[in-house]
Amino acid sequence: xxxxxxxxxxxxxxxxxxxxxxxxxxxxxxxxxxxxxxxxxxxxxxxxxxxxxxxxxxxxxxxxxxxxxxxxxxxxxxxxxxxxxxxxxxxxxxxxxxxxxxxxxxxxxxxxxxxxxxxxxxxxxxxxxxxxxxxxxxxxxxxxxxxxxxxxxxxxxxxxxxxxxxxxxxxxxxxxxxxxxxxxxxxxxxxxxxxxxxxxxxxxxxxxxxxxxxxxxxxxxxxxxxxxxxxxxxxxxxxxxxxxxxxxxxxxxxxxxxxxxxxxxxxxxxxxxxxxxxxxxxxxxxxxxxxxxxxxxxxxxxxxxxxxxxxxxxxxxxxxxxxxxxxxxxxxxxxxxxxxxxxxxxxxxxxxxxxxxxxxxxxx
Amino acid sequence: xxxxxxxxxxxxxxxxxxxxxxxxxxxxxxxxxxxxxxxxxxxxxxxxxxxxxxxxxxxxxxxxxxxxxxxxxxxxxxxxxxxxxxxxxxxxxxxxxxxxxxxxxxxxxxxxxxxxxxxxxxxxxxxxxxxxxxxxxxxxxxxxxxxxxxxxxxxxxxxxxxxxxxxxxxxxxxxxxxxxxxxxxxxxxxxxxxxxxxxxxxxxxxxxxxxxxxxxxxxxxxxxxxxxxxxxxxxxxxxxxxxxxxxxxxxxxxxxxxxxxxxxxxxxxxxxxxxxxxxxxxxxxxxxxxxxxxxxxxxxxxxxxxxxxxxxxxxxxxxxxxxxxxxxxxxxxxxxxxxx
Numbered sequence: 001x002x003x004x005x006x007x008x009x010x011x012x013x014x015x016x017x018x019x020x021x022x023x024x025x026x027x028x029x030x031x032x033x034x035x036x037x038x039x040x041x042x043x044x045x046x047x048x049x050x051x052x053x054x055x056x057x058x059x060x061x062x063x064x065x066x067x068x069x070x071x072x073x074x075x076x077x078x079x080x081x082x083x084x085x086x087x088x089x090x091x092x093x094x095x096x097x098x099x100x101x102x103x104x105x106x107x108x109x110x111x112x113x114x115x116x117x118x119x120x121x122x123x124x125x126x127x128x129x130x131x132x133x134x135x136x137x138x139x140x141x142x143x144x145x146x147x148x149x150x151x152x153x154x155x156x157x158x159x160x161x162x163x164x165x166x167x168x169x170x171x172x173x174x175x176x177x178x179x180x181x182x183x184x185x186x187x188x189x190x191x192x193x194x195x196x197x198x199x200x201x202x203x204x205x206x207x208x209x210x211x212x213x214x215x216x217x218x219x220x221x222x223x224x225x226x227x228x229x230x231x232x233x234x235x236x237x238x239x240x241x242x243x244x245x246x247x248x249x250x251x252x253x254x255x256x257x258x259x260x261x262x263x264x265x266x267x268x269x270x271x272x273x274x275x276x277x278x279x280x281x282x283x284x285x286x287x288x289x290x291x292x293x294x295x296x297x298x299x300x301x302x303x304x305x306x307x308x309x310x311x312x313x314x315x316x317x318x319x320x321x322x323x324x325x326x327x328x329x330x331x332x333x334x335x336x337x338x339x340x341x342x343x344x345x346x347x348x349x350x351x352x353x354x355x356x357x358x359x360x361x362x363x364x
Numbered sequence: 365x366x367x368x369x370x371x372x373x374x375x376x377x378x379x380x381x382x383x384x385x386x387x388x389x390x391x392x393x394x395x396x397x398x399x400x401x402x403x404x405x406x407x408x409x410x411x412x413x414x415x416x417x418x419x420x421x422x423x424x425x426x427x428x429x430x431x432x433x434x435x436x437x438x439x440x441x442x443x444x445x446x447x448x449x450x451x452x453x454x455x456x457x458x459x460x461x462x463x464x465x466x467x468x469x470x471x472x473x474x475x476x477x478x479x480x481x482x483x484x485x486x487x488x489x490x491x492x493x494x495x496x497x498x499x500x501x502x503x504x505x506x507x508x509x510x511x512x513x514x515x516x517x518x519x520x521x522x523x524x525x526x527x528x529x530x531x532x533x534x535x536x537x538x539x540x541x542x543x544x545x546x547x548x549x550x551x552x553x554x555x556x557x558x559x560x561x562x563x564x565x566x567x568x569x570x571x572x573x574x575x576x577x578x579x580x581x582x583x584x585x586x587x588x589x590x591x592x593x594x595x596x597x598x599x600x601x602x603x604x605x606x607x608x609x610x611x612x613x614x615x616x617x618x619x620x621x622x623x624x625x626x627x628x629x630x631x632x633x634x635x636x637x638x639x640x641x642x643x644x645x646x647x648x649x650x651x652x653x654x655x656x657x658x659x660x661x662x663x664x665x666x667x668x669x670x671x672x673x674x675x676x677x678x679x680x681x682x683x684x685x686x687x688x689x690x691x692x693x694x695x696x697x698x699x700x701x702x703x704x
Contacts, residue, residue, distance in 0.1 A: 232635060232646050232647065232648075232668055233668065235634075235635035235636050235648075236635045236647075236648045236666055236668060237666070238635065239635040239636075239638070239648060239664070240424050240425075240426065240648075240664065240666050243422070243423070243424040243426075243427075243664055244424045244426040244427060246407065246410055247403075247407045247423055247424065247426075247427045247430070247433075248430065248433075250403075250406040250407045250409065250410055251402075251403050251406045251407070251430075251433050252433075263636065264635070264636050
């Protein structure tokens with residue numbers, strides 16, 4: 001498959017098998033992605049007009065993707081990008097594997113499948129052969145690979161991010177189900193998973209009531225999306241956090257906690273204090289009244305902001321987020337479904353990997 | 365029953381434990397604390413009234429950090445307040461005492477029951493006079509003379525310690541934090557020095573490397589005791605304690621269980637059900653410490669352990685074992701203080 005247009009057709013077919021993870025991806029979405037980032041769908045295959053000259057984008061010959069297990073979405077999207085670019089891909093999966101990866105690989109055409117090598121242990125030569133290294137992981141993992149890449153290799157890191165929601169208006173508390181879904185997907189382990197929801201009380205909403213409704217919605221959503229089997233460390237963290245907030249709620253009416261009956265499936269904590277609270281993840285979510293200056297309340301995590309899910313997603317509410325620099329502001333309920341054209345980390349994912357060659361002569 | 369009356373009863377138990385009395389005393393201590401500690405009483409009201417020691421509501425360690433909700437089961441000013449360690453700006457846990465008699469008795473008797481030499485010769489930590497809010501230093505102060513403390517002004521006196529140890533002819537006992545030992549070994553390594561302590565010497569290490577950015581397997585750490593002090597693993601003990609407790613658990617060598625004294629009991633509980641796991645099961649440590657009379661006797665830790673009968677094998681709270689989300693977890697962002 002020599003051209004991007006040929007690859008687009010095959011990739012759209014394969015992506016259907018993982019639509020539950022990547023969302024619906026049609027050929028036109030992939031065309032739009034290339035157009036948005038490279039200006040033209042054929043920019044990888046030919047010189048295309050750019051300003052007063054022509055340019056052609058060259059993809060890395062080999063891309064090493066080091067992905068984490070907590071968000072299969074990121075792992076799949078990274079490979080999808082590499083295949084769309086026409087690169088050969090070294091796909092380093094987490095040691096426990098990734099079921100979605102198997103599904104996607106099986107769905108690839110033979111020609112595309114040949115462009116992917118897969119391993120759960122990183123072969124040493126992959127790092128040296130790759131012209132681009134993409135790493136998803138902890139700060140420690142990123143630091144480890146940053147030290148190991150050469151100056152001539154493109155290095156793209158996707159580290160920890162913190163996300164949250166903001167509800168500006170919702171007289172009937174309809175957004176609770178959307179918020180619950182955003183929290184529950186990927187067991188809240190994704191960089192786009194909300195740790196908490198700020199509720200604007202000046203429009204007649206009550207943050208405490210929102211928390212109570214969210215608790216009901218969490219129960220419903222958890223019935224549809226049962227939590228995964230969590231390791232004891234995670235269960236210990238949930239127990240510790242729950243016990244800590246139970247202690248506080250028993251002594252302070254400004255705190256209230258709702259928990260899944262007889263299980264640690266989900267936890268909702270209402271806290272009047274607006275200071276950003278970091279969740280221990282695994283479907284533990286805070287609800288707080290929206291403070292006058294949100295940027296001050298989230299200052300401790302401001303440099304790690306991922307997405308802000310807002311409801312309703314209307315431009316008139318953007319001033320509430322003044323001073324914050326997430327890479328995405330999206331409707332609540334779509335936090336886990338970034339479009340392909342999302343500027344993760346504030347950069348274009350395709351544009352970030354290509355090198356341009358300009359031609360200032362005449363094309364025949 | 366007044367604090368003093370219950371304290372005297374517990375002191376007698378610590379010095380001469382009676383078989384089968386733990387549960388009765390634990391429930392007595394619980395009732396006393398519920399009556400005299402409003403914050404704990406409010407919390408305990410969320411749980412059914414315990415009929416057995418297992419049912420005593422355990423507070424999480426983070427409750428010791430709640431300002432305005434002191435876990436004090438006594439009136440008036442405390443005679444001591446020990447604080448958990450923490451980085452600048454981090455909220456530190458506070459453990460108040462109206463009397464140190466039980467803490468001292470539990471520390472001394474627990475140490476002796478672990479088969480450790482009565483006298484500590486060197487302490488790799490600051491003295492209690494210097495670190496007034498360190499529960500560990502206070503404990504070591506009961507076991508060692510003032511001159512034994514080798515961290516002064518925040519600095520480990522490496523040269524002095526090396527010279528003194530080199531001259532020792534009789535078995536010595538060294539008690540220190542794991543980080544201080546590690547620092548000492550690294551200094552010796554840099555100087556190409558290896559010491560050989562007299563036969564029968566013992567080292568007792570405590571605490572982990574949390575906040576130091578160090579990662580070291582216990583086997584590798586204990587190998588350093590052999591290399592730099594000439595101490596085989598069986599001559600090295602580990603003390604598991606924390607600022608929020610008044611009693612300690614000990615183990616010796618590698619791969620062995622931690623044991624407590626008769627006045628403190630560890631339950632390995634399933635974090636999902638909060639029921640005690642079966643023998644060999646993994647869970648979270650819940651500790652009932654009768655010597656914690658002035659605060660709360662039942663604590664919920666975040667430490668994981670494997671149950672071995674009434675004892676446990678400590679797994680700790682290894683950050684590497686924790687699931688790392690793309691999302692940033694609380695553990696990584698909010699530095700929580702732990703006892704040194």
